Structure formats: C-alpha cells, structure tokens
Amino acid sequence: MKKLSLIISLSLIISLVFVTGCDKKTASENKVDEPNTSENNKEVDTDSSSNEESSSSDSNSNSSSSNNSKSEIKDNSSTSSTSNKQTNMSTKTSSSTKTIVGKTTKQYNIEKVNGVYYIKGILIANKSYALPSSYAPGGLKSEFTIAYNEMKKAALKEGISLSIVSGYRSYNTQATLYNNYVKRDGKKEADTYSARAGHSEHQSGLAADLNKISDSFGETKEGKWLANNCYKYGFILRYPKGKQSITGYVYEPWHFRFIGDEAKNLYNNGNWITLEEYLGIDSKY
Ligand SMILES: [Zn+2]
Numbered sequence: 001m002k003k004l005s006l007i008i009s010l011s012l013i014i015s016l017v018f019v020t021g022c023d024k025k026t027a028s029e030n031k032v033d034e035p036n037t038s039e040n041n042k043e044v045d046t047d048s049s050s051n052e053e054s055s056s057s058d059s060n061s062n063s064s065s066s067n068n069s070k071s072e073i074k075d076n077s078s079t080s081s082t083s084n085k086q087t088n089m090s091t092k093t094s095s096s097t098k099t100i101v102g103k104t105t106k107q108y109n110i111e112k113v114n115g116v117y118y119i120k121g122i123l124i125a126n127k128s129y130a131l132p133s134s135y136a137p138g139g140l141k142s143e144f145t146i147a148y149n150e151m152k153k154a155a156l157k158e159g160i161s162l163s164i165v166s167g168y169r170s171y172n173t174q175a176t177l178y179n180n181y182v183k184r185d186g187k188k189e190a191d192t193y194s195a196r197a198g199h200s201e202h203q204s205g206l207a208a209d210l211n212k213i214s215d216s217f218g219e220t221k222e223g224k225w226l227a228n229n230c231y232k233y234g235f236i237l238r239y240p241k242g243k244q245s246i247t248g249y250v251y252e253p254w255h256f257r258f259i260g261d262e263a264k265n266l267y268n269n270g271n272w273i274t275l276e277e278y279l280g281i282d283s284k285y
Contacts, residue, residue: 138170
C-alpha cells in the first residue's frame, strides 16, 4: 500500500514537471515570432501585432483589467498620509509595500510601491526607473481609456480623427521587440528609439502610440492638434523634439502618456517640458 502511494505521488510529480516544461516552451515559442509590421523600421516603437494590443480597435477593448490597476493607484495614494512620510519611511499594508527611496533634484519624494516608482503620484518608467517584469496590467488602464475617449470625441468635433496604433505591451513583448532592434541596428542605436524590457511606458498601460508612427506625424493636423490639446485631457507629449539628451529618446510625435492633471503644467504653451525636467529626474541606463 505504501509502495503504491509512493508510485502514485512520484508519477504525479513527474507529470507536473512535464506540464510546466511544456508551458514554458510554448511561451517562449510565442515570443519569438513577432512580426514587425512598421514600414519604416526606424520608428519601431510600433509593433501593433502583439496579443496585448488591438491595433485597429480603439481603447475600449483594452480596459478589461482596469479594476486591478485602479486599486493599485488607490493603494498608492491611500497609504501616503503625510505623517507616515516623515516618521516612518516604509509603510506596509496587507496588499502593498510602499517605501520612500529618495528625493529628486526638485525635492519630490521618490516612492516605490510594489516595485513600481512614483513621483508626485505619477508612475515613472524611463531608462533610470524600470517596471518589474511582473507588472502586467494586461491592457490600457481605465484612466487612460476614459481620458482618451473624451479626447477622441473632442477631436472629432474639430474634424480630427484619432486612433491607437500601439497600446499596452507586456514585459516579454518589449524584450522581444528591443532585442530585434538591437540585432538590426546595434544596441547604441536601438536605445535611442526603443526601450529595454521593463523601461517602456507601454508596459504601464498608461501610454500609447497614436495615429502614425512617423516623424512627419508632428506636422500633420492630427499631430499638431494632439501636441496642442492633449494636456487638456491629462496626456503629455512624452518625447518632445530636441529633448533626447533629457528623455533618452528621439522625438516621438505619436507617443502620448497619461499623467492626469499635472499634464497642464508640462504643456508650457506648446514648448513641452519633459517629465524628467518637471520632476527632476534622469533617464539613463
Ligand atoms: Zn510609444
């Protein structure tokens, strides 16, 4: 009897190991074949082909996971009572861990909540601040889609048609994208237009590429409208022209990041201030 149960548990373990192995294989196979569809592959940030994104449909479809993300944001603000900040640098709640890890040059606290950095309540994903590989909202967050839909409606009234070309990307999708660009252009060049895994705002579910991934998009009526109106809806032109030394990325007139009310403070009459300048942070590997 003992022997029999030993055999049964052994075979259970073996089959478990086998199944796990299979899953891994499938996952890595999936990663590999990621077609690159952009016509001008300099601007590769694009890739609209991954599972996470629905390139043709707009943001609505991506909002399914919004509840999770909402509660994350809430956790962040609800645990940030000012008295805690001064007396106790690290706060633990049942669902999240929040730590103040430093100050920016503008004297804002740099907060780390479950491995994600926030400054002034704004999630940070750039070359200096990475998202954990486990951070996976699974789609554009509800705060993004709600604001985007409002902006889209307002734009349409002025004859401007907006669409999302590339929205949420998982850590693994970004890893594959970036690695492909490195193979094609070399690391130094790739780093100017594509983020390493964990460093992309697309993983946050709070950023998207709109309409057309092309330098000339900034000169179109849609590009101009976005650059001059997006802040009203909480979006920022994340990588303005001439700010590569600050953001770490070339001009991307198509990439918009949702930050909420603070966006109006970065607009600066169309002469956009970068998030890095505004908060007093670096963007360097
Ligand atoms: Zn982008």
